[in-house]
Amino acid sequence: MVDHAARVLKELGVTEVFGVTGGSIMGFFDALALEDVEIYMFRHEQGAAHAADAYGRVKRRPGVAAATSGPGATNLVTGIANAYFDSAPMLAITGQVPTSVFGRDAFQETDIVGVTAPITKFNYQVRRPEEAGPALRTAYRLAYEGRPGPTLVDFPRDVQLQRYLCEEEEQAYLPVDFSKYRPPRPDPAAVRRAARLLAAALRPVILVGGGVYWARAWPEVLRLAELLQAPVVTTLPGKNSVPANHPLVMGPAGMHGRLEADAALANADVVLAVGTRFSDRTVGRFSPEMREKKVIHIDSDPSEVGKNVPPTVGIVADAKAALQALLRELPAVPRRDRRFLEWLLYVRRRYEEAMENWARRMRKFAPWKVLKTLREVAPPDTITVTGVGSHQMWAEQHWDVYVPGTWLTSAGLGTMGFCVPAALGAKIAARDRPVLCIDGDGSFQMTMNNLALVRDYNLPITIVIFDNRALMLVKHWQIYLYDRRIVATEYTSRPDFAKIAEAYDIEAVRPTSLDEVRKWADWSIRTQEPLVMIIDIDNEEDLVLPWVKPGDWLTEAVKPPGLEDLSLTYSPDWEPPRPMAAEASTTAGR
Amino acid sequence: MEAVEMGVEEMGNARGLYELEVEAWNGMDAVMRIVNIARRAKLRYTEMRTVFEPTGRLRLRLMGWGEGSEARWLAAKLERMPEVYRVEARLLRPDEDAFPA
Structure with a gap:
């Protein structure tokens, strides 16, 4: 049956599969290789799932991640949930123990259909070989039809290995009414x-x-x-x-x-x-x-x-x-x-001025200045991926997206570890475009093992680690909401990220100025050489402001220093300050 | 019990006993996925019954107390499931004193 399944994927246009092999999926991997589908060997299934998610967002068609039963399948779960909460098209394919031992706690048995039910748009366990083709076509199509989302098809090992020639014309899909995913005309x-x-x-x-x-x-x-x-x-x-x-x-x-x-x-x-x-x-x-x-x-x-x-x-x-x-x-x-x-532009101007003033007082790099420097260097169509943490929030505020479709982040689930594997998936989807991974040290450490793919498959991505040696967004909350009790949010100086990069044969640098940031980013993007750039951030100063506390209204945002007098409540009587009035109604972008 | 038989669009946010009827395929796996969504609705369930038909279809009936907005949310979520052919939600018994889950 796996031969047929691989052929169906090929017919659907699948040319790449991300995954980790194992006893219950190796037959399928073998069939994929025979169909010349390129297999990207991730070092952890979570990475494969994030890569498929990012690939799907860039290509606008599902990325495919495959894993074996049990831990292989459960390792995919975070990536599947991430795709679900960000409505990204992806197809997960999992191996499963033979049907004869279902429910007997067989080695590496996990009910992955049950586990992923709340985080998939659709999932299906193939019990007979003739279901494989319809199940794959259905799951692939559902992943992008209407609101995109992840789907999963589970292949028990005995079903995979059954002989299936598909001599008669098989039904294309499972009995799904796809028409309901076509949005109605506006009323x-x-x-x-x-x-x-x-x-x-x-x-x-x-x-x-x-x-x-x-x-x-x-x-x-x-x-x-x-x-x-x-x-x-x-x-x-x-x-x-x-x-x-x-x-x-x-x-x-x-x-x-x-x-x-x-x-x-x-x-x-x-x-x-x-x-x-x-x-x-x-x-x-x-x-x-x-x-x-x-x-x-x-x-x-x-x-x-x-x-x-x-x-x-x-x-x-x-x-x-x-x-x-x-x-x-x-x-x-x-x-x-x-x-x-005009008032909103006044708020913007005050905000930008305050950030400039704040940056001058910072002991180490001001994260937003690093982002603005990188933006100057990166071509407009650069695909930018973030991890999750304070660096992501700085990027939310200060990274300007010029071309729709070039911003990938883990928004709904907030998955630390998204950046490196998602950047790899994006690079596989768009090899002709620069891919910039803006990560934090905490987020980076969760999936950095996937750096191995950079040289294995020639995927030159530029990784910038905002290194504050802390789980800074949580520390931020501890400072504001827990009377500064800092619990389990500060790291030591280990590991040395430059040595980690070196172990994977990737150039690493620790710039000491914005000019050096500019120079190295330009080198990496222009020469298409992978790079790990480590940005030293002070974890006492790295408080992402403005910040609306949980449960507060938007006008109650904690503002950056120097904006204490600025009200976020508009008054129709507002008058522009004199110098601004003289400049008429300029609406230039940031 | 005297049913009011109010459709999901007309039932507003009235508090009371709601009934949802779901027609789907894919056996117990579909039931599991339906229940997965239903348990996230703020309804206090009183009954669930499923009939598996020889055609491969199943009919699942859920009853629970709560607000119309929750019943409507659940019906809309279930309707989006690929396994589901049809969902009908109705208010069986209005009761402003009823409390949800």
């Missing part, structure tokens, strides 16, 4: 109601989530923003959906959002939310403030509309189709008072 009445709300809004704001990327709807978002003169704010995954250098894009809002984005969302009277599930990380808290706003919620998944915030108007539709319909309904909007936008 014209709902679109009209939404258009009326937007036309009458005093301070409309567009909140963009990751769904805008999947719907390729960023041109419509920007046209609508320009028509309405509405600021655009994003979620963390929504950074991937709109170019940060558009003058109306304020950046990400939320717990570690940018001040001008938090201010925009907090002071909106009408929020047009597109392709987002209204995470608590984005809005701080749902009530009372969020529920007092008029919310138009567009999502292709009907179970998301009204899940966290009851919308005034809910539109279940493809984001692109819904926005096009809205644009048709909004032929002419009276030009609004630009005061609100």
